[in-house]
Ligand code: SF4
């Protein structure tokens with residue numbers, strides 16, 4: 001008897017019609033009909049011959065095709081038994097720090113060396129996104145990045161307006177000096193393109209759209225999906241955007257994300273501990289994709305980053321992200337901004353002019 005052994009890092013996620021097979025090691029996904037997913041689940045318990053007997057000879061070719069596909073993509077292998085050594089993957093997620101990710105909307109009048117920021121940098125931070133809506137002088141940018149040189153940050157994303165003076169050679173030099181910078185997005189660019197700097201390790205995305213406020217955030221697109229153990233396991237238990245995130249908006253107000261209306265004080269006179277002790281601040285952490293309308297039936301729910309700032313029904317914190325055009329019941333993508341059901345929310349958020 002031959003059995004298909006599927007590697008533990010291959011996780012199957014069922015949606016309303018389709019499933020997603022996530023290869024968390026190779027960081028790829030495969031979009032499959034639910035019928036195919038059912039066969040794969042069957043093969044995790046029974047031999048290939050038993051599977052053919054169960055689904056009928058008519059399906060022999062399809063079933064052996066699935067098995068060949070799995071073996072050829074290194075998603076599994078054939079053996080004369082299901083190997084008990086292939087233990088299930090540990091899918092828990094935890095972090096030492098109360099805050100792991102920070103978003104800063106840069107404003108030159110804010111003092112980023114004050115007590116609030118010193119407390120924040122003691123938090124074992126992992127990720128930082130700095131958004132510049134206006135052009136910034138290179139010395140100013142270097143000075144800001146220098147503040148994070150001794151931090152625990154592992155990655156910094158810079159969102160900057162396109163500026164001729166920030167050419168590839170200049171950005172390369174900047175990133176070599178500040179190696180925590182792992183990606184750059186240059187908005188308002190004359191063309192869409194992707195360049196790589198620092199020995200091809202740091203992407204620079206040139207984006208023609210203008211990002212001049214936080215309202216540009218929250219778009220859900222298939223090319224934004226990320227397949228990795230980190231996001232997959234965090235999404236199983238926590239919110240995939242706002243869990244352990246803190247933001248400082250352009251005015252210096254402390255928020256969950258810059259797009260949220262509520263704030264928890266100003267960086268000039270608020271302690272980080274007071275923010276962390278505020279139960280309201282943590283209210284988004286535990287809203288999982290499995291709790292959100294429509295997303296809970298979507299096969300992409302553990303590879304898709306959530307958005308709680310812009311939602312279809314602003315009165316229902318569990319409603320679907322506004323800026324997602326995917327329908328998991330039909331498996332079609334539509335332009336979200338044109339959808340009739342979304343017009344009331346677009347109006348409510350005051351973004352009708354911006355998305356024209
Ligand atoms: S909640 Fe939405 S708007 Fe806020 S950071 Fe996340 S994706 Fe962006």
Ligand code: SF4
Nearest residue numbers: 295298301304324326
């Ligand atoms: S329906 Fe939800 S999980 Fe699916 S793509 Fe849209 S936002 Fe992501």
